[in-house]
């Protein structure tokens with residue numbers, strides 16, 4: 001007798017990995033467990049056609065294993081697109097460690113994690129993500145060479161955030177040119193949401209160019225600091241999405257473009273650092289397009305960080321990383337043009353360009 005399946009949850013229980021909604025033909029998923037250190041981690045390798053799967057390790061207190069698996073599947077897939085569209089010879093991967101980074105992260109746990117990374121012989125290369133700092137990558141480096149984002153004193157590239165901010169700035173200028181006919185940000189009203197590592201440097205670039213910058217953050221201390229340092233105005237309105245600005249730069253959380261905000265946003269350009277800004281790319285991307293808002297795809301314009309650590313794989317050269325990051329300007333213009341010509345949203349256009357590059361390489365590899 002066959003039982004009736006009614007919910008996605010039930011389906012997922014039957015096919016807990018390949019049946020996950022976020023599963024998208026991932027090549028390999030590695031579950032790592034170590035009783036002594038308490039390590040429970042998942043490494044997701046989404047696609048390695050273009051090169052080794054590079055992506056950060058996130059340590060997060062996930063509510064359950066489903067959430068952790070879903071996160072690693074989603075994030076590793078995102079890395080495939082990010083590297084492919086940035087023109088890097090890298091595949092997409094990501095790792096999650098289940099636990100509280102503040103209380104459960106120990107050098108022993110990080111070393112054990114490094115051993116698991118090493119066991120993949122370079123198919124996956126790790127880096128820093130939420131819950132990790134450069135010192136953790138240095139610990140991982142003690143047991144494996146398959147790690148980037150290590151300290152400059154150890155030959156690494158250090159903090160990627162300033163490079164990410166530069167790339168976002170380039171992407172924002174390109175999207176502004178596409179929308180307004182000129183990439184000059186002088187006098188443009190820009191709202192930066194989240195003035196952390198990336199947001200603050202972005203504010204610096206914007207203020208220097210003469211943009212009228214407003215900032216929001218959940219930290220009042222940060223707001224005061226950044227406002228005083230750069231002369232940016234603290235946004236004090238009730239609803240930042242309805243603010244009459246030219247450009248909205250999400251640099252805090254993902255999914256800020258959602259059912260509640262997509263019809264409300266007044267900005268004519270959206271360009272920021274946060275990952276996965278569109279709550280649903282199939283729904284919210286088209287709404288922005290219909291409303292004439294130019295959306296610079298997040299994974300395209302926040303690639304400065306990965307471009308920076310990419311340089312570490314051979315020999316790190318800061319100037320080369322900045323040159324490649326500057327090119328985000330050209331790539332963004334190309335993709336916005338391609339989207340327009342093919343009646344695609346910019347997000348779908350960027351994904352198509354990434355997929356074309358992967359398919360092309362697959363063909364080349366097959367004929368070798």
Ligand code: NAD
Nearest residue numbers: 160161164194195196197198217218251252273274275305
């Ligand atoms: P961060 O943690 O340094 O800064 C985030 C800031 O956002 C903090 O100041 C925080 O107080 C603020 N914030 C949190 N919730 C908020 C809310 N609801 N409203 C307003 N502000 C809020 O992070 P970061 O390194 O600057 O990264 C920012 C975003 O860019 C993240 O989504 C990150 O995943 C993404 N990103 C970062 C890099 C990088 O190189 N750091 C690379 C690619 C993508």
